[in-house]
Amino acid sequence: MTQEESSSQGHKEGALSADWFLVDSDVRAFALAGLRSRIAVLKPDGNVYVKEGGLNANWTWQTSGATAIALAGNRIGALYADGNVLVKEGDLGAPWTWQTSGAKAIALAGDRIGALSTDGNVYVKEGGLNADWTLQRSAATAIALAGNRIGALSADGNVYVKEGGLNADWTWQTSGATAIALSGNRIGALYVDGNVLVKEGDLGAPWTWQTSGARAIALAGNRIGALYVDGNFRVKEGDLSAP
Known part of the structure; x- marks a missing residue:
């Protein structure tokens, strides 16, 4: 799950009734990855820090000059102001590996890395960090990865998702969307x-309709998060009909 524009980051662990734990402040964006219990924060100055383990674990500086971050398993991804994408794999002290340039968004899932280029092309690679990129779609404004699924939001508001191998066919999902x-x-x-x-x-x-008045969404497991236009952030847990 990734969220942007947060002045202070609180994170809770366990059921939705668990207490919030203040993890950091003055945060531009954050990302969570459950497998390694990692939390990443992007600061307004472009510095990226990641902690692994309990909520009170120490932060480890990762890089500077970043504009976006992503986590998946033991991988950390960073998008830089110049459009370069770097990913590291392994422990927090692992070296960075350059992936591509000319990007404006990134996504990680399992052994897949996704990049949205400044000209609207969606590229995904699968396997090691040196695997080849595969062009997936053009005229896109957003990408999302989860498991063996790839999602793309087109400039016209149509949402497409493919499931399976990188050469699987796209399936139209909906229209009039601004985020996926x-x-x-x-x-x-x-x-x-x-x-x-x-x-x-x-x-x-x-x-299934979930809520209204939102300006950003996030999904993680059986949880749905919505950031509202009034600045409130709410999460529901369970099936789609849960309150």
Whole structure:
């Protein structure tokens, strides 16, 4: 899960009724990865810090000059102001490996790395950090990765998702969207009017309305998060009909 524009970052661990734990302050963006219990923060000055383990673990500086971050398993990804993408794999002291240039967004999932180029092309690589890139789609404004799924938001507001190998066919999902999110077998879409809909199951599953008045969404496991236009951030846990 990744979220941007937060002046102070609180994180809670356990059920939704668990207490919040202040992890850091003055944060531009953050990312979470459950497998290694990692938390990453991007500071307004472009510095990236990651902690691993308990919520009170120490921060480890990773890099500077970043504009976006991503976590997945034992990988950390950083997008830089000059459009370069670097990824490291292993412990927090592992070296960075250059991936590509001319990017404006990145995504990580398992052994896949996704990059959205400044000209709207979606590229994904699978396997080691030196694997080849595969062009997936053009005229996109956002990308999302989860498991063996790739999601793309087109400039016209249409959402497409593919499942399986990198050469799998795209399946149209919805129109009028401004943001997308993927997690497991769930697909989330935020619409121009602020409504959030989520579907669960195969790519042909029906959409279920979740909330309105949102400006950003995130999915993680069986949780759905929505950041509202009034600045409130709410999370629901459980099935799609949970309150």
